[in-house]
Amino acid sequence: MNEDVTRRRSARQKHAAVRIEDVARLAGVSAITISRTINKPDTVSEATRKIVWEAIEETGYIPNQLAGGLASRRTRTVGVIIPTVVNSIFADKVQGMTDVLHAAGYQLLLANSGYSPEAETELVAAFLSQRPSGLVLTGVTHSDRTRRLLQNSDIPIVETWSMDDGPLDMLVGFSNRDASHAMVAYLAGCGYRRIAFVSAPVLNNDRAAERLRGYLEAVDEFGLARDQGLIREAFFTLDNGSKAFADLVAADPSIDAAFFANDVLAAGALFEAERRGIRVPDDIAIAGFDDIDLAGAVTPALTTVRIPRYEIGAEAARLLLERIAGRAPDRPVVDLGFEIVARGSTRTR
Amino acid sequence: MNEDVTRRRSARQKHAAVRIEDVARLAGVSAITISRTINKPDTVSEATRKIVWEAIEETGYIPNQLAGGLASRRTRTVGVIIPTVVNSIFADKVQGMTDVLHAAGYQLLLANSGYSPEAETELVAAFLSQRPSGLVLTGVTHSDRTRRLLQNSDIPIVETWSMDDGPLDMLVGFSNRDASHAMVAYLAGCGYRRIAFVSAPVLNNDRAAERLRGYLEAVDEFGLARDQGLIREAFFTLDNGSKAFADLVAADPSIDAAFFANDVLAAGALFEAERRGIRVPDDIAIAGFDDIDLAGAVTPALTTVRIPRYEIGAEAARLLLERIAGRAPDRPVVDLGFEIVARGSTRTR
DNA sequence: TTGAAAGCGCTAACAC
């Protein structure tokens, strides 16, 4: 039997893949029975199931999901758009989604927008063409066209990484503003009064904008030094962190703490301080955001904000599955919070 | 007219998306003309094209690629399997592929195998179900079932990150063995004689295995200390690098250099050395592999092996596109080489 | 528990 199949396959055009009909013929049943054995096994008798699986193995049948998806209007894929694959913080989120979705038999389609709303729009359109079961976006800033595409599409959407009041559909994240505010509050509590802030580029990035806002609000609230000269903007690289730090201390030697919108910048600053013989935290404190591995590995370890990266992905996936299953999730907006992690790069008081 | 469409859409079931027929009716042409306007614009007159695009805009039509792919047997998607999304070295490769493929109108399907051949097999099967135009794998170690699936599938495959003689189809990378050998040769040239090696887990990881092999061969070739006690294995985290380093120097104080299979481990070692007051490179030299940003940012900066991560992805994508276009690439195996980057974590002599 | 017929939305092949 095995030889029969082999002979038949090699005689055929290479491109002519095994179809469900081929398996059905070999198993001596109809095509729909093959389909049921794969997709709804409990509706097929055990004896038939066994025969069918043997035929599937023997033919090396790989179901064509284009055909299946077209006929059933269910693709079991989820599109995910992140700003960049280069930053490992999103990797954890992706892992969280992968773990949950894979267990449910779903596939991830991943793409990165490069922090560009236009690129995001194109990606959303490209994803929608594939008729995914759901979509996961990063942040809540989208172009009008993106919003329109999504609103017309009628598929479940989860926005992540923010905590905004008017989500498109569902939202999982934390308040970047509160987190940033909390860090400044912590630093103020440690006695720091002149706290610089190095922001990520805020253009088209609500997470960065909210972190800046949280800083500014806390500065006012605690009566800290408020000065445009205390604020810088830098894209997250170690080198940019070093430069921003060098720039800050050169411009204003009286700064007693520097809070960076992410740990990569903060680590770059720490390395620069070491190079210049500036003692941390004795001469100046440094704080970061994200709690990446590096934050805990450097000396002194970085005081930072820990965010539930993996859990954001996992929860987003769970919400999506709920919605796909037709159950409206009880809470379409999930705030997973954050945590201030106090370490050696800031003194306690 | 706009209102007509809007009314029609809202009157319909939400799930009934706009189909090509709807656009055709509005534009007063046949469905195939819509298809041609989108996919082969130069076969349609300019006047028709204009009318069609207006109708597309007005209806908010998003082509159904499941149907299109099924009918045309072309999906314009490429499946990519990497070991992990957590390591940013693969992020650069993905970026390289994205840049090239996106420009050609292709979409990436990304998945990670977690360094497990069984997971890889499942992912390959899942990808093949989607009938991608091509597949990009990491490494050359695959399960028998994976090889069988791929050989039966008849789609273009690129393996990456290695330089092996018998690729499944095409191969883009560098020789991990030569690179590792070259680093040991460099260290020997600097006068180091007792060089420890911290490998990545070699099980199911040909890249790691080849790096270990290169080390061993160079040790013999240059008459360096050969001792099982000089070799450790650790999964890449900063913490594991610290531990391996601590372990190594505790077990054998006469080690004069430590070569790590990746920069993350090496950086962890450097941090540990600093904590213990061990001077690098005066007391012991440290070398890494990959040349990630961190390697150049720490003090002393890490001597390491630079590999063309982005270019591997870009070249893999180019080969794939060539093959998809029906042109057999002149060189189905591309060795992109590597480079020893000498920095302060090793002394010159 | 299994099957037959119809059709998912699009494009290839062939007209005109």
Next chain:
DNA sequence: GTGTTAGCGCTTTCAA
């Protein structure tokens, strides 16, 4: 340059 016809390979619906 544009249209008609006939599937692509699967699953839904309805029937047995």
